[in-house]
Amino acid sequence: MRVGVLTGGGDCPGLNAVIRAVVRKGVQEYGHEFVGYRDGWRGPLEGRSVPLDIPAVRGILPRGGTVLGSSRTNPLKAENGIRRIKDTLARQEVEALIVIGGEDTLGVAARLSDEHGVPCVGVPKTIDNDLSATDYTFGFDTAVGIATEAIDRLHTTAESHMRVLVVEVMGRHAGWIALHSGLAGGANVILIPEQRFDVDQVCAWVTSRFRASYAPIVVTAEGAMPKDGDLVLKDGTLDPFGHVRLSGVGEWLAKEIEKRTGEEARTTVLGHVQRGGTPSAFDRWLATRFGLHAVDAVHERDFGTMVALRGTDIVRVPIAEATARLKTVDPGLYEEAGVFFG
Ligand code: F6P
Numbered sequence: 001m002r003v004g005v006l007t008g009g010g011d012c013p014g015l016n017a018v019i020r021a022v023v024r025k026g027v028q029e030y031g032h033e034f035v036g037y038r039d040g041w042r043g044p045l046e047g048r049s050v051p052l053d054i055p056a057v058r059g060i061l062p063r064g065g066t067v068l069g070s071s072r073t074n075p076l077k078a079e080n081g082i083r084r085i086k087d088t089l090a091r092q093e094v095e096a097l098i099v100i101g102g103e104d105t106l107g108v109a110a111r112l113s114d115e116h117g118v119p120c121v122g123v124p125k126t127i128d129n130d131l132s133a134t135d136y137t138f139g140f141d142t143a144v145g146i147a148t149e150a151i152d153r154l155h156t157t158a159e160s161h162m163r164v165l166v167v168e169v170m171g172r173h174a175g176w177i178a179l180h181s182g183l184a185g186g187a188n189v190i191l192i193p194e195q196r197f198d199v200d201q202v203c204a205w206v207t208s209r210f211r212a213s214y215a216p217i218v219v220t221a222e223g224a225m226p227k228d229g230d231l232v233l234k235d236g237t238l239d240p241f242g243h244v245r246l247s248g249v250g251e252w253l254a255k256e257i258e259k260r261t262g263e264e265a266r267t268t269v270l271g272h273v274q275r276g277g278t279p280s281a282f283d284r285w286l287a288t289r290f291g292l293h294a295v296d297a298v299h300e301r302d303f304g305t306m307v308a309l310r311g312t313d314i315v316r317v318p319i320a321e322a323t324a325r326l327k328t329v330d331p332g333l334y335e336e337a338g339v340f341f342g
Helices: 014-032 040-048 083-092 103-116 138-160 175-183 199-211 250-259 272-275 281-299 319-323 331-340
Strands: 001-006 033-037 051-054 096-101 120-124 165-168 189-191 217-221 233-238 242-247 267-268 305-308 313-318
Touching: 001 014, 001 040, 001 138, 014 033, 014 096, 014 281, 033 040, 040 083, 051 096, 083 103, 083 199, 096 281, 103 120, 103 319, 120 281, 120 319, 138 175, 138 217, 138 272, 165 175, 165 250, 175 189, 175 217, 175 331, 189 199, 199 250, 217 250, 250 267, 281 305, 281 313, 305 319, 313 319
Parallel strands: 001 033, 001 096, 096 120, 120 305, 165 217, 165 267, 189 217
Antiparallel strands: 033 051, 233 242, 305 313
């Protein structure tokens, strides 16, 4: 069988580990051939592909990013998008697609598979860890590790100057990175998109931390919102899936803290550093296992499914189930962290 592979959406560490596992098992065990599509859905849309064989995937396991490139191209918005994708697959005699992506990329895969008969198998990825139906997505553990290291480093400089350090991490709709790195790094305030925050309460925690003669570290997700305000946007632009571009809540909050408490505050925005570089051992392990199981699903022609982690098992679920709603932070989990605030 000839199988296409694509990586779409924001990149994340571990994408290459999936590609390698898919190709290694697919060629060695099943005798399949692979075609790599460039830049997410843009590849099959525009017929842009590269050969993908065992020599092409040698040495890529520890490499960040994706050797196939990525984009947020939405083929459902392109003129004759579905027809063009079908034509590319037919022309290249590709009988199945392995789609490695998050909510948006997999949302397209679910529609193509369920409504238009394009045989897709999904692999969940995102540093945000906000995909339903899987306990974890790969990329998340690496991002949390990077954010935690940054918080550790910020503690010492914050204490030398006795100032507030606000750390802004990624997380548009879900506060998983903020919550996990904030707990792991011993933050004094953690703010997540799921719970609107009260600036006065944040200032009270900051003040109480100074009273104990320590400098406060405030971790905020980029999508966190004050009770009486709105999302802080980078600019007014939308991506092809209609998402606003965030960033700025950290800077805004640092100014508010300075104004209201009289304490000096600085902001560090971690941004794309969280998505770059080599994957953690956990993410390599998870991505590799996802790849092995995705190629099994293709071999068994179990299309419209996505591989998912449940406990330590890899299972298959309908792609549509994973993209129907976002996995957000449960209020109880957030409350648990409150012991360390202030
Ligand atoms: O979806 C993953 C993510 O990293 C989000 O956390 C973040 O808001 C967004 O992508 C940034 O997207 P871009 O790559 O367009 O800057």
